Amino acid sequence: MRLHAKPNVTVGVVDPDRDSYDRLLSSIAPSTATFRFYATGREVLRLRGGDGVAFWLLGVELPDMRGLDLLEMLRDSLDGAVACIVGAEYRIEDEIAAYRAGATLYACKPIEASWLRECLLGRRRAGRVEMLRATLVPSAARSPPARRRA
Numbered sequence: 001m002r003l004h005a006k007p008n009v010t011v012g013v014v015d016p017d018r019d020s021y022d023r024l025l026s027s028i029a030p031s032t033a034t035f036r037f038y039a040t041g042r043e044v045l046r047l048r049g050g051d052g053v054a055f056w057l058l059g060v061e062l063p064d065m066r067g068l069d070l071l072e073m074l075r076d077s078l079d080g081a082v083a084c085i086v087g088a089e090y091r092i093e094d095e096i097a098a099y100r101a102g103a104t105l106y107a108c109k110p111i112e113a114s115w116l117r118e119c120l121l122g123r124r125r126a127g128r129v130e131m132l133r134a135t136l137v138p139s140a141a142r143s144p145p146a147r148r149r150a
Contacts, residue, residue, distance in 0.1 A: 009120050012053035014038045014070065015086065016063050020109050027113030033120065039063065041070040053081055055120065057111065058103075060087045060094050068101045075102055082119065086111065 009032065013021060016039045025035060036053065038044050041062045056078075058067040067085050074083070084105035085098035098106040105119065 009033045009055060010036060010051075010053045011055045011057065011116075012036050012038065012044070012051070013057045014041060014044055014062060014067065015057065015059035016040070017059070017088075020088075021111065024111050024113055024116065028116065032117075041065040041067075041073075044070060045073060055082045055084070057084050057086050057107075060085060068097055068103075071098075071101050071103060084119070 011033050013035060015021070015037075018037050018039075021035070021037075028035075033055075036051070039062075042064050056074075058070055060067045062070065071083055071085065082104045083102070084107055085094065085101075085103045087094045087106070087108045090108045095106040107115065
């Protein structure tokens with residue numbers, strides 16, 4: 001099933017692992033979003049102004065730099081665009097660093113179409129509260145308890 005959101009949203013994906021977005025691409029209607037893929041941060045920096053991208057998915061690790069460093073370099077040229085740092089797996093350190101660097105959101109692969117749709121519709125907001133909680137609550141307290149064997 002294809003999901004629809006605001007029409008004509010341009011999503012910029014900066015990640016050398018394009019294949020990890022195949023499922024997302026097959027679930028988002030082409031009339032909803034246009035995806036532009038960039039393998040390196042350097043490619044994005046050449047755009048100067050974001051090339052009309054309204055929603056950025058920036059990989060944590062890029063071949064030529066960290067996604068957080070790219071975000072800091074782009075900060076002045078985002079023009080209101082959403083910037084989401086995307087990790088291959090969840091790491092609390094990456095989430096905290098993402099929010100500190102000015103990211104709007106933090107997510108992990110695989111990106112679900114329903115989540116992206118909510119973001120494009122403006123229903124999901126970054127939470128400074130979540131970041132504050134993450135810095136104040138010890139990681140052991142946030143981790144789910146280990147399952148007991150029967």
